[in-house]
Structure formats: structure tokens, C-alpha cells
Amino acid sequence: MMDLLGYGAFFLTTALIFSLVTLGLNLQWGLTGLFNVGLAGFVAIGAYTSALLTTPDDAARLGGFGLPILVGWAGAMVVGGIAAALTGMATLRLRSDYLAITTFGVAVVVQLVALNAQKLTGGPFGIGFIPRPFGSLAETPLLFNLSNLAVVSVVTLIAYLALEHLSRSPWGRVLKALREDERAAISLGKSARFYRVQAFAVGGAIMALAGALQAHFTGFIAPDNYLPILTFQVWVMLIVGGSGSNLGAVIGSILVWAIWAGSGTLTSILFPPEQQARAAALQIAAIGVMLCVILLIRPNGLFGDRPRRPRFSKRAKVAAGESSSGS
């Protein structure tokens, strides 16, 4: 029973860290319509930034300033936000899916740096000895997991409330206006590029914060943590939960993470040990298919706020459109 509770806390902590990434993505995509295909890169930037700032000094590496954890997290957000802003500035004046390609490139390059800049990132061996909140409780797994769950819950709640506030603010309404009818919003004097870069940067900062939280929860990071599969998992979480809804982002994350963990358990039961690696590929294929099916059948997801395009939609479609409990 205690073990189950400990695992439950561990599971929920991981799910909430994912939900933090998903909240950042929801700001970028759900609220603003910006398609980020390289969010794994921004999560990695946050994780490595915080690791460099907070780990003890290591002669083999740059960084290692031994700063407090909160400073690491703040630094992660700053660097993540700056990286996102730079990426956004380059592409947000162009076609919408140039951003997809550019963010894809960012993730590739971040992966390259993580893997090869050994003096900075530890290369394929990663960075260890990252200080953990309540690390002294590590001997008691239940207390350790519950403590970290509390920390992550508070951070996630703060992010959720802040994003809810932002999405209801005039700033958030401008973003929605830009998403749904850019020309009309521009004719009212809003600078499309300026608002979008801001939204992209804030989303990037939140993703970086999630990366930092994850780094400090596990105490170790390596390039393998930030492969394209991470981007993919988070996108599925957002689509399932319903883009445009912060609540959907959180619930979708927990739900999809449960499915992911459950299917992992299922494959380990069904397949012999030597086939585990191949079976894992089925997990990814199944969720890939799931994403496509959801896009085809229920693009709004559970709590989605479907973009309204009255000018172009057929009247019948609008009339038949599903009512939304959107944020």
C-alpha cells in the first residue's frame, strides 16, 4: 500500500511536469496558433541551464556554480524564453509552418549541442549530482515522492493560474483575435509579430521551467531525455486534452501519461524480454495513430476551444458545431 502510494506520487509528479510543458504549448498553439515542433529543444535548454547553475563545481565542465535551486529554475525560464523569442523573431513574419520547420531545427541543434559539447553539457554521459528538492528524504521514497509532488503541484498550479489570467486578459484576447482573424486584428492596430513573439517566448519559458523541474526531480540529465518522442508525447497530450484549454492541457497530460505508462506495462507483460525494445516501437506507433485519429474525428479534444472561422465555414457546419466548454 505504501509502495503503491509512493508510485502514485511519482507518477503524478511526472505527469504534472508534462502538464507544465503542455501548458506552455497550449499558450503557443492553443491560444496563439503557433506550431512548435521542437519543444523538446526548449525543455532541454531549461534542464541544462538549471543543471549548470546549480551543480557543484566540476573540473571537467564549465558551469557548476552551486547556486540555489530556485535560481536555477529562474535562470532556466530566462534562457528558455530568450531562445524562444529569438526563434520566433526569425520566423513569425513568414508562413505559419516555417515556424514548424525552424523549431524542428532548433531541437535538432540543441540535441547536437547536448551530445557533442562535452565541456559544457557532459556530452552523452550527461550531468549528474543535480541537487534535488528534499534530497535528504531520498532514503524514504514515500516522503521523497510526496514532497516532490507537492513542489511540482504548487509550481504547476501557479503556472496554470497565471496562464488562465493571461488568457482572459486583454493580451490573451489579442492573441485569440490574431489566431482567428489576423487581418481584422491587424486593422485594429495590433502588431501581429510582436504579440506572437511574446506568446512564443512565454511558452518557451514555461517549457524550460518544466525541463528544470524534471532535472531536479531525477537528479540527472542526458541527451536521450530530449528526443523527438518527447515533442510528440506532449502534442498528443495537448490534442487529447483539447487545445485552447489550460484545464484540458493538464488533464490531457495526466491521461496520456497514464496511457503511456499503462501501455509500457502491458508490453512488458505481453512480450518476452528480448523483444522489449521492438515492442516499445509499437507504443509510439499506436500513439501516432491515435493522434491522427483524434485530429480526424474529434479535433477539439476533451475541453477544446475550436477556432471559429465564420467567414469561411459553411453555415451548416457552424450550426452543427459542437458546443465547447473552452477556457
Next chain:
Amino acid sequence: MSLQFVVDGLLTGSMIGLGAIGVTLTYSILRFSNFAHGDFMAWGTYATLAVVSAIGAMVGKVAPIAPLSFGWPLIVALVVGMAFTALLALLLDRVLFSRLRSQGQAIIVVMASFGASMALRSLLEFTFTSRPTYFSRAIQIAMPVGFGIRITPDQIALLLLTAVLVLGVHLLMTRTQTGRSMQALSQNAALARIVGIDVASVVRVTWVIGGALACVAGVMIGILVQIRPFMGFDMLLPMFAAAILGGIGSIPGAVLGGLIIGLAEAGAVQLIGAEWRAAVSFIILMAVLFVRPIGLFGVRER
């Protein structure tokens, strides 16, 4: 600095260019960036490999066409692979992309291609495992051709194949009614419909050409390097960069963009090491987006 990078760059550039043709056609005619395009390469290559194995099982050992490392089975298998990949592209469009296109939001189609990409790649990994495999394990001796450059017969054959295919596609686009229809559709879809162009037919041709060329690019990689489920995905960034550098919708641009990126990557290896070569595509991509977003041969959107 050795000039060997010119050969390496031209070869890499050929593969990137062939793949980029499909990317740029999909982009200009269907108006979305297809993240599954790389996995068409991988699927085409594995299909070709399967056919080669099947022929080997039925006919037995076939001597390579001297001085190449492969014989007629690979040539037959390549044609079958191209057809298979074209069918795969058509099927994916039928099942997924065309339905989403009719819903009207372009970016959703991109997202779906991202999901399809991961599903396709993972199915390959499940079926064939992620262990690299090869068409041939024979070792070819590279011949010196002066200026410190060496080249193998396979490499020469593949460069010639690229030239023939690029010329063929270019002639198709510029000298046939189908090609002119494709250009019309990419320039102004609404007007193209008004003058009676069969859009569905043009879309099918686009997928067929893109899929078939992706297969050829993948097989080239398989012959010269190795075959892995991620081989296409790893080529995605260079292909996108080449398509954008060349100018969306321009086939000569895509090929030229591919060659430029291939040469830049090969040249960079001598300066900064092979582990960073993937960053070259990204740097070129960002430079193009900052300096000249419409690329070398691009036409400003109307």
C-alpha cells in the same frame, strides 16, 4: 584542405535534392510541410530491400554488374520500391491528409504529418528493428581521378541517376500538360480550378512523384551508407532547408539547394568535425529566413 569534400558534398546533395523535390512539391501544391516525407524515404528503402531479398531467395545469387556493387535485382527492386512508396503516399493522403485538407486548417495537416511520421517510423522499427542493415557488404575500391579526389563506381552511377531523374522531372514539369497544371495549381489554386484543371489528378501526380523520388534518395543512402528506420527522419531538416533555400515550388531550386547544403556539410566536416554537420542545415535555413525568405528561385506569394 582536400577537395574530396566536393564528391562527398555532391553525393549528399543529390540525396537531399531528390528528397527536397518531394518536399517542395508538397509544399507548393498541397500547401503544407510534410513531416512524413523523410519516412517515405525509409519505407521505400526497406521495401526495396525486401524485394532484393525476395529475388535473392527465388533466383539465388546474382553477380553484380561490374564494376558496381549491385546487380539487376536491385534495379528491379528499386522500381518496385518507387511504386510502393508512391502508393504509400497516395494511401496516406486518402486516409488522412485529404480529409484534413477538406477541414480547411493547413497547420492541422502538418500536425497530422508529424503524427504519421512517428507512426510510420515506429512500425519500421518494430518490423525490422533499429539495427542498421545494408544492400551489400562488398567493399569498393575508390579510383583516384586527380586533384586528390577519389570516387567509386557506385558513386558515379548514383550521380548519373540523379542527373537523369532531375532532368526528367524538370522536363515533365515544363513540357507536359500535367506539369503545367501542377505549376498553375501552385501559383493560384482558385484560378486553376476555374479554368478546369483536375485538381485531384494533380494532387495524385504530386504524391506519386514525391514518393518515388523519396524512395530513390533513400536507396542511395542505403547503397552508400546504411539503412536504418531513422534514416529519413535524419534527412528531414536538410530537405526542408534545401526546399526553402531553393525557393518553395522550384524544382531546380530544390536540387540546387540540396547540392549547396550537401557541399556545405561536407566542407564543414573538415573545419568543425562530423558530429556537427547537422547544424549546417540549420544555420543555412536560419540565414535564408533572415536574409531572403523566398529563397533563390522563389516567387513572392500572391
